[in-house]
Amino acid sequence: MGSRLWMGLAAGFACAGVGIAMARSRAGNRSLRAPSYDSAGVRVLVLGGGFGGFTTARVLARRLAARRDVAIRLVDREDSLTFWPMVPEVIPGAIQAAHVVRALREELVPLGVEFVRTRVIGADLDRRTVRTGIGDMEYDKLVVALGWQTSFFGTPGAAQHCLAMQSLTDAVAIRTRVVDQFEAAVAGCPHDLRFVVIGGGSTGVEVVAGISELIDILIPEYPGLSEEEVHLLVAQAKDDLLPHMEEPLRQAAASRLRKDGIELRTDSTVKSVDERGVVLDSGDRLDASTVIWTAGVEPSPIARRLKGARLDKRGRLKVDACLRVSGQSGVYALGDIAAVTSGGKPIPPTAQAAVQEAAAVANNLAAEVTGGEPEAFQYRFMGHLVTLGGRFAVSQVFGARLSGWAGHLLWRGVYLYKLGDWRDRLHVVSDWSIRALAGPRVPRLRLR
Ligand SMILES: Cc1cc2nc3c(=O)[nH]c(=O)nc-3n(C[C@H](O)[C@H](O)[C@H](O)COP(=O)(O)OP(=O)(O)OC[C@H]3O[C@@H](n4cnc5c(N)ncnc54)[C@H](O)[C@@H]3O)c2cc1C
Structure with a gap:
């Protein structure tokens, strides 16, 4: 306990010191002044405030x-940016929900960027006009970064009966549902502790690991229940979990999940979902009170409402090598809504890709405005990091493979750095430190 206390305090003080220094340097940004959008010579409109x-x-x-x-x-x-890589840690309460969001207005206004909170409805790219919930907006340059939404691929019953994972409130809703099922189970409903997660990619694995960690914390609070009454299962259509990772890391993740008592069903496509659980294409029925869908995403449907844009067969905006929307001048698209390639290869929809694409788009737009030449986007693959809770992660970064505690340290270090703002880093470090020192606690926050 002594060394953990010192480590916690040292991390806290280090972050506090750097935080104060960064906060001071942020204050310097506030002197920036920008012209009013409507009267500016060049109006740049950015749709979407995600990565x-x-x-x-x-x-x-x-x-x-x-x-x-x-x-x-x-x-x-929305008025905030969600830091998605840390959201699965919200499920067991390892990180507080408020600490993985950044207020867009607070971040953008000091940089001289105007923030408007409203819904984008569509656009006419030929007329350079975007339709929004508060009226039309004109632009000279446009950036489309409206991201993704959950796709149920038309699976019967899935939209009605599954919890999805497409907002921070969904993570809190999953935690609330698990707690509610425990309360229902002690009240005498024996099948209420069966949980199925559909999808064995990064999100599915992180979500099931988060639920498992949550259950470990809850069990001692319910002396009338035993671990044997809880059943947690992942249904994955492909023949392995985490298919994008290398074989040894896939195996390490699978054996860790099995050790935690999680049943893994690979080669198992879900045919339908109903109020009793899930039916697989093999005909097997998996009873469950709670089914969580993480099996797929699709580009924002707004892509289809951009008149003048071309789409690929998956509904993503077609862009050229410089990330310009095909057939339009001064219009760029990036992130999960765009069919981005680099060196002729398709780029996967991830936050690391969206951030790199964003830097390329900003450079190209700046070049357009200052009379320079846009450059082709070059993707640099950094790696994959997947947390399995309980101080275990699998990491594949710049060719190095790590699993277990070392992988977990790398996961924490990388995402703490990427979190971006020193106050958020301090909050997250304090969440982790308090948990390490005082033990875990499940927040009973309900969002209705
Ligand atoms: C649980 C989870 C964990 C993840 N973990 C990782 C990870 O560890 N590493 C990684 O690289 N990637 C991860 N991802 C994927 C990553 O979050 C996405 O690839 C990334 O967010 C894409 O960035 P984007 O800017 O295209 O879209 P987003 O970040 O989704 O941003 C889109 C923005 O557009 C806004 N918007 C959408 N529609 C409208 C509208 N009609 N009007 C106005 N605004 C609108 C949204 O509010 C949002 O702010 C994870 C995803 C999930 C769900």
């Missing part, structure tokens, strides 16, 4: 800070 849109606006604002004739406006239906 791609937020990074584009931030990099572009810095590149064009000296240009008084350029105004940047970012539009999002």
